[in-house]
Amino acid sequence: MKKAYIQIKLPLKKDIKERLDVMMELGEIPSLEERADGLYILDTWKHRHRLRSCLGTAFPDEALTELGLEEKDWNREWIEGFQPLPITENVWITPPWHVDRVPDGNTTIIINPGNAFGTGTHESTRLALECMTRLVRAGDIVWDLGCGSGILSIAAIKLGALHVCAMDNDPEIHTNMSENIELNKVNGINMEIGDVLLMNDFNCDLAVINIQKHIILPLLERFSIAKETPKHVILAGLLNEHRQEIESALKKQAYDVIEVRQLNNWIAIAAVKRSSNEK
DSSP: OOOOEEEEEEOOOHHHHHHHHHHHHTTSSSOOEEETTEEEEEEEGGGHHHHHHHHHHHOTTSOOEEEEEOHHHHHHHHHHHOOOEESSSSEEEEOGGGGGGSOTTSEEEEOOOTTTOOSSOSHHHHHHHHHHHHHOOTTOEEEEESOTTSHHHHHHHHTTOSEEEEEESOTTHHHHHHHHHHHHTOOOEEEEESOGGGOOOOOSSEEEEESOHHHHHHHHHHTTTOSOOOSEEEEEEEEGGGHHHHHHHHHHTTEEEEEEEEETTEEEEEEEEOOTTOO
16 A cells, blocks of 8 residues: 555544644644544655654643555545534635535636645644635735645636736645636646745735744845735734734834734734835
């Protein structure tokens, strides 16, 4: 059996969930799913040694249940477990095998997760989507930084954006994101593999940045030397305990917070750039 993924299960305990949330924000684990019988972390098989070491160090006294999954086993799990999900009253996320279960008249974003682990089920993605439904306007130019499966890029186009520039530093997302773009039959998304911390121009109507705090903070600092900065930003992938630090960083870059949304320990912050005549 050729394994494609490693899945590690931990007990469903509040303190473990909170620690895993922090690890998720820091980029130490790529995914986290809460089920009735436990907490599940999934990674690609080639990264299994790093994941085992990371979780073993963080939870030396907890029993870790490990399972190697073939590609077909992973697909079967998603077929059984990934159900259509309403983000707002009229915006839904669904896997391709359940499109017919989304009520008529809704904006439907079809996502086959592949290796990118971006399905809209994680709090940070859901919060970013909720903010986007309020901020994306017809004809907008949007940057999606840390695009993963492409879920936020596709959502931006379906919400009316004219063009999306999507960037991620992981070349493995290319195939999956391309597939999701095709599934949704959308145009206007330009995908690029690169380091967001090397960017020097952020000229757009809205930048959606769903990464982690240790990337978001230096990225905001880079706005000081950028040719242009976004008119609006949505920051996600953040824990509530870091809200004040992020809001201070936004204020330093002349942004005013217009919305903070929270789900469990996670938050998303939307902000608008102050005009040049505002202090």
